[in-house]
Amino acid sequence: MAMTRKRRRLYFVMLALLGLGAGTALVLTAFQDNIVFFFSPTEIASQQLTPERRIRVGGLVEQGSVVKNGENVTFAITDMNKSLKIQYQGLLPDLFREGQGIVAEGRMGTDGVFTAHEVLAKHDENYMPREVADALKKSGQWHEPTAKNGAPTTTTEPVPTTAQ
Amino acid sequence: MHKFANPTQFMRIANAIFPWAAGLTVILFLVGLPIALVTSPADYQQGETVRIFYLHVPAAYMGVMVYAIIAVNSAAYLIWRHPMANLVARASAPVGAVFTALCLICGMLWGQPMWGTFWAWDARLTSTLIMFFIYLGYMALGDAFEDPERGDRAAAILALVGSINLPIIKFSVEWWNTLHQPSITSMQGFSVDGSMLTPLFLMMGAYTTFYISVLILRLRGELLAAKIRNARMSQVAISPAAQLAE
Numbered sequence: 116m117a118m119t120r121k122r123r124r125l126y127f128v129m130l131a132l133l134g135l136g137a138g139t140a141l142v143l144t145a146f147q148d149n150i151v152f153f154f155s156p157t158e159i160a161s162q163q164l165t166p167e168r169r170i171r172v173g174g175l176v177e178q179g180s181v182v183k184n185g186e187n188v189t190f191a192i193t194d195m196n197k198s199l200k201i202q203y204q205g206l207l208p209d210l211f212r213e214g215q216g217i218v219a220e221g222r223m224g225t226d227g228v229f230t231a232h233e234v235l236a237k238h239d240e241n242y243m244p245r246e247v248a249d250a251l252k253k254s255g256q257w258h259e260p261t262a263k264n265g266a267p268t269t270t271t272e273p274v275p276t277t278a279q
Numbered sequence: 280m281h282k283f284a285n286p287t288q289f290m291r292i293a294n295a296i297f298p299w300a301a302g303l304t305v306i307l308f309l310v311g312l313p314i315a316l317v318t319s320p321a322d323y324q325q326g327e328t329v330r331i332f333y334l335h336v337p338a339a340y341m342g343v344m345v346y347a348i349i350a351v352n353s354a355a356y357l358i359w360r361h362p363m364a365n366l367v368a369r370a371s372a373p374v375g376a377v378f379t380a381l382c383l384i385c386g387m388l389w390g391q392p393m394w395g396t397f398w399a400w401d402a403r404l405t406s407t408l409i410m411f412f413i414y415l416g417y418m419a420l421g422d423a424f425e426d427p428e429r430g431d432r433a434a435a436i437l438a439l440v441g442s443i444n445l446p447i448i449k450f451s452v453e454w455w456n457t458l459h460q461p462s463i464t465s466m467q468g469f470s471v472d473g474s475m476l477t478p479l480f481l482m483m484g485a486y487t488t489f490y491i492s493v494l495i496l497r498l499r500g501e502l503l504a505a506k507i508r509n510a511r512m513s514q515v516a517i518s519p520a521a522q523l524a525e
Binding site for chain 1: 357393396454462
């Protein structure tokens with residue numbers, strides 16, 4: 116039996132969408148490096164970066180690494196594998212604190228210290244009232260933030276200690 | 280499904296739904312807004328800023344859902360030439376565009392105090408902005424032809440092409456690292472406390488019934504406009520003098 120026009124149009128639309136989807140998937144995979152918003156310290160360590168290139172790095176602010184000196188601040192970020200030292204001058208977002216995920220934009224120095232021009236705080240997907248957060252911490256059921264990029268935390272250090 | 284292609288059948292059901300949808304919209308907003316904006320608890324990290332979440336997340340959800348409805352109806356129109364599917368798609372577009380705009384604006388207002396910036400070109404924000412532009416393009420393209428049917432078909436094709444963006448929006452926060460936080464839903468359930476889920480779901484319900492109500496109103500208007508056009512056409516057809524006078 117010959118295909119009806121409706122049937123033919125149905126197959127055509129499905130094929131076109133399939134082709135378009137496959138094409139888009141290939142393009143997105145090819146441009147993977149340009150679509151990611153930031154690199155992790157591990158990724159930074161594995162590539163040769165020239166100081167001219169403006170990039171973004173992201174990770175959790177390492178416990179005890181924040182040193183403030185007026186407007187100047189230095190800290191380290193970690194993805195639980197490698198850490199990266201960052202220096203920055205300017206205002207930090209409210210959510211910035213040790214254990215918090217942040218994204219810094221700037222340039223890699225030759226000395227291995229990253230000079231940031233802008234620091235953004237990442238917010239995780241957990242929403243709860245303060246009492247619930249306190250209760251969770253008390254009962255030991257608190258889930259630590261995870262460095263995006265898969266590395267779930269196995270250490271016990273980066274717990275957000277103070278609520279803003 | 281095909282029996283809904285008949286406008287009379289469709290509108291009979293739609294008109295029966297309308298008072299319920301409109302009534303629910305009013306009730307859900309009246310109940311949901313005070314809880315979302317006043318009585319629900321502040322977040323342990325974000326404080327009162329968390330209230331933007333109750334406007335932003337449902338708007339994002341509706342922007343994507345309405346787009347999915349447009350895409351499915353556009354396919355039904357292209358394949359089976361159902362005029363009703365086309366009307367639903369075309370009538371939904373402005374509503375979806377407004378939801379997407381609301382999502383973007385609320386998101387920016389939240390981003391400034393929380394992230395430290397209104398905007399970042401990460402995958403989630405960029406793909407959502409692209410969806411907003413596709414909405415605008417869809418509406419413009421549909422009206423850009425002298426022959427309305429050609430406009431409808433061109434717009435339907437654009438809607439289908441743009442639907443590729445939907446999974447990209449949804450999974451952008453998983454496929455690439457982004458500034459935007461991951462989804463609040465996962466295999467383990469919601470990462471949002473129950474006291475905050477209630478206002479979220481109420482607002483989602485309010486937005487959904489609002490969309491259904493506005494859609495039915497717009498469909499009524501479109502069908503009446505089509506009736507008037509047809510009546511004019513037949514008038515013109517009867518009197519040749521009117522044709523000459525054109």
